[in-house]
Each structure stands twice: as C-alpha cells, then as structure tokens.
Amino acid sequence: MKAGPLQLGVVPPANRAIAILDFFLRPIAIVGTLASAIAMATTNQTLPFFSQFIRFRAKFNDLPSFTFFVVASSIVSAYLILSLGFSILHIAKSNLVNSRVLLLLLDTAAMGLLMAGSAAATAIVQLAHKGNNKVNWFAICQQYNSFCKRVSGSLIGSYAGVVVLILLILLSGVALSRR
Template identity: 65%
Template sequence: MSKGVALEAGTTSKGASASRGLSILDLIFRIVAGVSTLASAIAMATTNETLPFFTQFIRFRAEYDDLPTFMFFVVANSIITGYLVLSLTFSIFHIIKTNAKGSRILLVILDTAALGVLTSAASAAAAIVYLAHKGNTSANWFAICQQFNSFCERISGSLIGSFIAVVMFILLILLSGFAISRRH
C-alpha cells in the first residue's frame, strides 16, 4: 500500500514538473512572439524612402501610411504586442500554479483570436509587398522595388517578423491544448 502511495506521489511530482516545463516554454514563445510583433510594427511604421525626380525640388516619397493595408498591419501588430505583454502574467501564473485549467482555456481562446487578426494583417500586407516586388501588368500596377529598394527591404523584413509571431501563436495554441489535455 505504501508503495502505491509513493508511486502515485512520484507521478504527481513528475506531472507537475512536466506542466511547469510546458508553462516555461509557453512564456518563452510569448516573449518571442511579442518581440517579433513589436519589431514588425516598429519596422513598418518607420519605413519611408524619398527619391529625387529630375531635380531635387521634385521628389517621390514612399511611406507605410500611403497604403491602408500597411496601416492595418502596424495597428494589428501593435495590438497583438499589447495582448502578448498582458498575457505574460497568465503565463507566469501557470508556472507557479501548474494545474490551472480555466485560465489556460481562456488563453487558448484569446490566442486563437490574436492568431486570426495577426494572420489577416500579415497576409494582406504580404499581398501588397508582392505587388511592390512583382507588380501586376494586367492592372497597370508597376513594381516599385527597383526604385524604392530600401523601402521594400524594410517592409519585407517586417513581414518576416510578423510571420514568426504567427508560427509562435500556432505553437502556443498547440502547447496549451496539450497542457489542458494532460489534466484529464
């Protein structure tokens, strides 16, 4: 009988240790996603380039806020960054209290909503970046990246950070689902 109780206590300790490990991994993923979305928002919001045309008095300027899609991208990444900062408190709470189930379910729901917003913003911006790089001759949209090279490099880099955050959110949702399913 005492052997069974000792075995059961060892299993519980091992389960708590595994849950704590999952919670630490959750915290790391949230930090990586937060840094990625913050860097993406800053990179996009500070992107502009001016090119002279014939004379120095006439110039062409490309800025992120010339396109509503890029403005949506910056706003969405900023909101998601704020959400991730706030969700760090839940993540730290899960490290301390490994058997919290209700807050994990809440995080899965909020993470899924954040993933949807972030994916839509990154995908819409990716379509515009593709047009900037390749153009569309059927619609008479010219590729501007040959002229505005620095602008295009920054907006492309900003997309990379945002899609890294998308991957982190997918991993967070899977990780949370796994942590919740371990409780049953």
C-alpha cells in the same frame, strides 16, 4: 511498476514544464511582432524627380494594408505583453484550467489577427515587387529599393510571431489535455 494513488491538487511535472516553455516563447513572439510593427511604421523613402523641389515619397501609411498590419501587430504585441502575467501564474499554479482556456482562446484570436495583417501586407509587397501587367500596375521596388527591403524584413518578423503563436496554442492544448 506500481502506480501511486491519484492525489488531487498535485501538478504533474510535465504541466509545469509546459508553463515554463510557454513563458519563454511569449517574449520571442513579443520581439517578433513588436519589431515588425516598429520596422513597418518607420519605413519611408524619398526619391527626387527631375529636381530637388519635386520628390516622390513612399511611406507605410500610404497603403491601408500596411496601416492595418502595423495596428494588428501592435495589438498582438500589447496582448502578448499582458499575457505574460497569466504565463507566470501558470508556472506557480499549473492546475488552473479556466485561465488556460482563456489564454488558448485569446492566443487563437491574436494569431488570426496577426495572420490577417501579415497576409494583407504580403499581398501588397508581392504587388510592389512584381507589379501586375494586366491592370498596368508597375513594380515599384526597382525605384524604392530600401523601402521594399525594409517592408519585406518586417513581414519575416511577423510570420515568425505567427509561428510562435501557433506553438503557444499547441502548448495550451497539450496542457489542457493532460488534466
């Protein structure tokens, strides 16, 4: 098998395939993060207490961890939407290195932010489901069942977004190593 001469400016077909896969993974991450932010931000439940005039209400912004989760997921969603332009650029010109490095760094930062928000919300959801007997915090999910289900579902979408971001980081690393 003969190897041809190395030509500068010729893009290996594998890098174009990586760029196309990158472009198709970004909308999946957008859907996961944006849907989880919307689901969390619209979560509330009201329970009557003794009468119709006294009610207990659970909203996402009652807990700062949930607010941080919504803000982090929204920021990552906005970043992913803006990064679609770079992804399209990499399909057209797969030999760009600086923009690929920039995407790698920003994807890593976005993954860290999304993971931090998801972890903070997960800790509160765990506490809502199980409670903590040592400090007399009771589980509230027995009373606020739909609130807890919706919040838990929101976390699933967010963790799916984290997994897709990890795949995007790995793809960028592979594309950079082929240069």
